[in-house]
Amino acid sequence: VSKQLDLLQGTLDLLILKAVSLGPLHGYGILLRIQQISRDQLEILQGSLYPALYRLEHQGWIRSEWGESENKRRAKYYRLTAGGRRQLEEETEKWNRMAEVMTGILRAAPEEV
């Protein structure tokens, strides 16, 4: 657990959007998908997952419908909407820019200043 990273504020939404952009998923599936992609480096606090899902659906970025899960149970599946795809692109670009800037700053050596 100690090598897992704490989630930065505001990144959960981006992670969820990314996870459902790869295909429709139910809530628990989203959790697993994020852990899997991050190779268990990230763990999402389950308590914040569903409020975030409801918020994203409320914004119109994801849409839900009931379907059947892998073990034949009724489950609510989330998929990305067109608006959600745009939002994901926008947020990804913002994230990359931010990462670049941060890396630049953290790399700065005394002679460059």
Next chain:
Amino acid sequence: MRVARLRSWLRAVFRRSRMESDMDAELRMHLDQHVAGLVESGLSPEAVRRKARLELGDIEVQKDKCRTSLGLRFWDEIRDDLRFALRSLNKQRVLSVNVVLTLMLGIGISSGVFTYVDAMALRAPVDNDRKSYVQIFSLFTMDATRPMNVISATLEDYLAFRDNARSLRSVTAWARYDLNFESDHLNTTRAMLVSDNFFSVYGLQKAKLGRLLHLGDYAALTPVAVLSENLWRDRFESDPLIIGKTIHVSDRLVTVVGVAPRFAGETSKVGEAWFPYTLTTYLGLGEHWNPPGEVRWLELAARLNPGFSRADAATELRLLVSQQDKLHPGRKSSVIVTDGSLIHEPNNTRIVLVVSLIVGVLILVLLISCANVTTLLLSRADARQQEMGVRLALGASRIRIIRMLVTEALLLACVAGIASLYLTYHVPTILSRWISSATVGFSLDPDWRVFSYFTGSILLAGILAGLARTQIPKS
């Protein structure tokens, strides 16, 4: 995205039970899957269940967070507040009825009476474009050492004003008499001798039947009259063929040319008729011992031209009347221009006194209702100290408790507001029927600013009192 939010919110509100059961199913499904996942990792079933629950957190808390995400919390709380307020008002029925009655009498009667006083004494007796209406009072003396008297105007002065004043449009003149109509020598009927623009100054453009007076009637040989709707209905049985018929006024024949609907210029409840002012001699009116230019018999009103003030009009009319003075050696005249309200009439100190008395009493009534409501709410707040303590101990926030109390007060206020609205609407008409025999042609509609001011002040006092005494201990 705003559309999406609205759609989502509407769906959540209108298909609430479906949304709730879906949410419940979704969270339980999540727990089950999590448990299944953990079991594979080899923990004991009880430990697994416990761990899964701990990780997701309490389901009810989760649901509440999801509801917040959908923007439902705020409305849920208002609905709960309202439901609770209804229940607690119902529980304290005597007190609630008491508060509502006090408010109803306090607000309803105060603003009703004030509306009446306002309409009768504080504003111009017209309904259209009240700001441009002015009333003109003549002052004159024949003895320069003594103060001038307020008195009616001469026809010459009126014509000088009408033809020359540039700050005024349509200066109108009238004289009021009571005459015998249709040879009825027992009762008199109001006869108004007016200028042709009298109707338009008081906002009437069209007759109900026939026509109103026009300039041609003032030089014509046939004497004509316009009847008020009341007179036409009561004395002529709403005769549809009245136009063109001759009637007897002071035993002279006059031709009816029109019937006027109710309008702001009416002065009698039981009906009246309007004649061109040139009919004085024909109808045997006026005094005959003064030379024609010195008979003072006309009352004057007018409408301001755009861009001119009452002060402008007064300055101009004083100049005109001083020119008129040159035709009458020894005469010294002036004018006063008012907004047409009773209270601004010159030398009308009695009205000022009466109005201040009435308004004083109203303020007293208002204060008493204020005190009454405040005391009632205070006593209730005291009795509920313990309830508040329990609520706080159960985890209600201070702001939540205040909201609950304010909702209760507002609900009470709504009921009282509707009740007093009814009174406000009816008191002026009832008063007008009681107090004076003169008709009120102009509107007695409530003054909404006054109504909301009265309502607001009483409520504010009530709410503040209720809150101040509910000492909600700091958690």
